[in-house]
Amino acid sequence: xxxxxxxxxxxxxxxxxxxxxxxxxxxxxxxxxxxxxxxxxxxxxxxxxxxxxxxxxxxxxxxxxxxxxxxxxxxxxxxxxxxxxxxxxxxxxxxxxxxxxxxxxxxxxxxxxxxxxxxxxxxxxxxxxxxxxxxxxxxxxxxxxxxxxxxxxxxxxxxxxxxxxxxxxxxxxxxxxxxxxxxxxxxxxxxxxxxxxxxxxxxxxxxxxxxxxxxxxxxxxxxxxxxxxxxxxxxxxxxxxxxxxxxxxxxxxxxxxxxxxxxxxxxxxxxxxxxxxxxxxxxxxxxxxxxxxxxxxxxxxxxxxxxxxxxxxxxxxxxxxxxxxxxxxxxxxxxxxxxxx
Amino acid sequence: xxxxxxxxxxxxxxxxxxxxxxxxxxxxxxxxxxxxxxxxxxxxxxxxxxxxxxxxxxxxxxxxxxxxxxxxxxxxxxxxxxxxxxxxxxxxxxxxxxxxxxxxxxxxxxxxxxxxxxxxxxxxxxxxxxxxxxxxxxxxxxxxxxxxxxxxxxxxxxxxxxxxxxxxxxxxxxxxxxxxxxxxxxxxxxxxxxxxxxxxxxxxxxxxxxxxxxxxxxxxxxxxxxxxxxxxxxxxxxxxxxxxxxxxxxxxxxxxxxxxxxxxxxxxxxxxxxxxxxxxxxxxxxxxxxxxxxxxxxxxxxxxxxxxxxxxxxxxxxxxxxxxxxxxxxxxxxxxxxxxxxxxxxxxxxxx
Numbered sequence: 001x002x003x004x005x006x007x008x009x010x011x012x013x014x015x016x017x018x019x020x021x022x023x024x025x026x027x028x029x030x031x032x033x034x035x036x037x038x039x040x041x042x043x044x045x046x047x048x049x050x051x052x053x054x055x056x057x058x059x060x061x062x063x064x065x066x067x068x069x070x071x072x073x074x075x076x077x078x079x080x081x082x083x084x085x086x087x088x089x090x091x092x093x094x095x096x097x098x099x100x101x102x103x104x105x106x107x108x109x110x111x112x113x114x115x116x117x118x119x120x121x122x123x124x125x126x127x128x129x130x131x132x133x134x135x136x137x138x139x140x141x142x143x144x145x146x147x148x149x150x151x152x153x154x155x156x157x158x159x160x161x162x163x164x165x166x167x168x169x170x171x172x173x174x175x176x177x178x179x180x181x182x183x184x185x186x187x188x189x190x191x192x193x194x195x196x197x198x199x200x201x202x203x204x205x206x207x208x209x210x211x212x213x214x215x216x217x218x219x220x221x222x223x224x225x226x227x228x229x230x231x232x233x234x235x236x237x238x239x240x241x242x243x244x245x246x247x248x249x250x251x252x253x254x255x256x257x258x259x260x261x262x263x264x265x266x267x268x269x270x271x272x273x274x275x276x277x278x279x280x281x282x283x284x285x286x287x288x289x290x291x292x293x294x295x296x297x298x299x300x301x302x303x304x305x306x307x308x309x310x311x312x313x314x315x316x317x318x319x320x321x322x323x324x325x326x327x328x329x330x331x332x333x334x335x336x337x338x339x340x341x
Numbered sequence: 342x343x344x345x346x347x348x349x350x351x352x353x354x355x356x357x358x359x360x361x362x363x364x365x366x367x368x369x370x371x372x373x374x375x376x377x378x379x380x381x382x383x384x385x386x387x388x389x390x391x392x393x394x395x396x397x398x399x400x401x402x403x404x405x406x407x408x409x410x411x412x413x414x415x416x417x418x419x420x421x422x423x424x425x426x427x428x429x430x431x432x433x434x435x436x437x438x439x440x441x442x443x444x445x446x447x448x449x450x451x452x453x454x455x456x457x458x459x460x461x462x463x464x465x466x467x468x469x470x471x472x473x474x475x476x477x478x479x480x481x482x483x484x485x486x487x488x489x490x491x492x493x494x495x496x497x498x499x500x501x502x503x504x505x506x507x508x509x510x511x512x513x514x515x516x517x518x519x520x521x522x523x524x525x526x527x528x529x530x531x532x533x534x535x536x537x538x539x540x541x542x543x544x545x546x547x548x549x550x551x552x553x554x555x556x557x558x559x560x561x562x563x564x565x566x567x568x569x570x571x572x573x574x575x576x577x578x579x580x581x582x583x584x585x586x587x588x589x590x591x592x593x594x595x596x597x598x599x600x601x602x603x604x605x606x607x608x609x610x611x612x613x614x615x616x617x618x619x620x621x622x623x624x625x626x627x628x629x630x631x632x633x634x635x636x637x638x639x640x641x642x643x644x645x646x647x648x649x650x651x652x653x654x655x656x657x658x659x660x661x662x663x664x665x666x667x668x669x670x671x672x673x674x675x676x677x678x679x680x681x682x683x684x685x686x687x688x689x690x691x692x693x
Contacts, residue, residue: 145401149678156671163665168664277472284465314484
């Protein structure tokens with residue numbers, strides 16, 4: 001009886017509003033359908049969609065850390081690009097040392113080598129992230145202008161250090177034996193490595209979401225994004241949380257760097273800065289601070305890049321900028337903005 | 342007279358006055374005191390970068406906006422002149438047409454980016470400009486039919502600026518007065534006018550509002566200034582000045598390519614110059630650009646000799662190799678953001 005009255009007193013919002021709240025989630029299928037209509041060839045579309053999803057997943061891995069760091073502590077970290085490059089170089093060093101494993105005809109050994117490279121890269125960039133937070137970012141909390149300048153300076157120094165340790169040339173990074181080539185299923189070309197990228201990206205997204213929604217730590221992080229001062233007032237050390245998120249974000253950037261290096265099969269010291277541009281577009285589209293928005297944004301960017309690359313290669317360069325403009329006209333704070341803005 | 346020229350914004354420090362005077366004198370007399378193509382080239386580069394950095398200071402130092410698209414505007418100006426001189430026979434009309442088109446395009450683009458990114462959320466601006474600038478860079482190197490791609494464009498400049506012109510047949514102080522010298526003084530004069538113009542802008546009521554926005558945007562808005570309008574206007578002005586610097590660059594080098602005008606490394610150079618020279622003081626741009634260009638041209642020579650003497654020591658040798666000079670400048674940059682946020686000019690003024 002009481003339940004019924006309370007139900008009646010809170011009328012459900014009009015359908016239009018509910019649809020509006022749902023709208024960001026429909027952008028990815030929407031873009032995919034639009035792509036199908038424009039490309040008009042199911043097998044080509046399948047190939048491109050899979051490639052787009054793989055690219056999107058890789059970008060998501062790198063962007064998730066940046067968006068969380070911004071959401072939690074209001075820090076805009078241009079140095080994120082450095083972690084991507086350094087992750088790629090550490091990973092490449094491990095992979096090139098393990099040619100016995102990567103060249104073998106065994107999937108287990110191949111994956112083992114990739115896994116080892118990823119672990120090494122994550123350890124290196126995670127440690128570096130800790131150092132970066134301590135030394136570079138800690139003194140400039142709350143000052144956006146200085147943050148941007150200082151982290152940009154960190155990026156320059158890191159790029160130069162890569163030149164110092166690994167030499168000035170780009171390094172070719174062949175994929176492991178079993179991850180080369182592709183399957184063809186009904187006209188759709190499925191590159192093996194892209195499947196790995198999609199699986200890994202999806203796993204990280206699910207893992208991140210799960211730990212943010214279902215663990216106590218995740219609860220605190222979300223609360224910190226929403227209102228850091230209040231969490232501090234309740235007796236939790238937001239600073240410590242932040243260091244943790246920063247290290248995790250840097251480690252994810254390193255992981256993304258290894259995966260991107262294997263995707264491109266070549267690594268350069270400038271790759272971090274180049275990818276950072278994509279990462280920024282994704283983070284802006286998604287709404288600063290939001291992991292889900294970041295995921296949607298990454299998939300949109302990946303799909304858009306592949307569709308326009310096929311339909312109109314000349315426009316492809318500007319397509320991501322165009323996507324960003326359209327999304328921001330529609331939602332000035334991004335698709336799913338987190339508490340702070 | 343001097344008061345009007347400097348818009349009542351004096352160096353306000355004996356040491357700084359001396360440094361600025363030294364730089365201006367050095368630039369005026371450069372062709373005669375430091376003869377040779379290499380030093381003349383250095384002097385012209387300094388003039389151009391002073392304008393570029395001063396216009397960036399209007400944004401970063403006075404308004405507190407971080408933009409990564411400044412090289413894009415610089416490049417638009419340079420490509421405007423380059424394309425026009427490529428399409429038409431070398432004449433002043435072609436130069437004016439290219440410069441005008443570049444100026445209009447740069448300011449229009451700045452207006453669009455400003456309206457779009459500054460109204461939405463100021464913090465987006467740094468990211469949006471980085472994205473737009475890198476897309477523009479890729480575009481310029483891809484559209485090789487128009488821009489010459491990675492190779493860039495080479496073209497002829499009006500006859501008055503080419504070495505073929507002889508003003509007087511005799512040598513003055515052992516220097517032949519040819520088109521190169523005319524060209525240098527054209528660049529020096531334009532740079533001087535532009536820098537004094539920027540000094541006028543930042544000391545006008547408009548400039549005061551920009552500083553108010555930098556100090557406390559919320560309060561500036563509460564007083565009744567439309568901050569979005571002022572920030573967009575500052576972006577457009579600085580883009581226009583950058584485009585004019587690009588025009589000078591195109592006229593001096595007779596070559597325009599993505600590496601010399603658009604690349605992100607030039608953007609980083611500009612950032613370094615502004616911060617090391619001193620943000621929020623046009624004088625900082627003058628000092629910073631001069632020191633940086635000199636360092637870029639001569640420090641590397643010094644580092645090369647240091648690398649030779651330490652040839653036996655493995656890591657140290659790598660550290661001082663001339664290719665690694667950006668490493669040291671990067672460290673200097675980070676340190677100066679922390680410890681000398683006012684840069685060289687701030688230090689010099691503080692002591693007086």
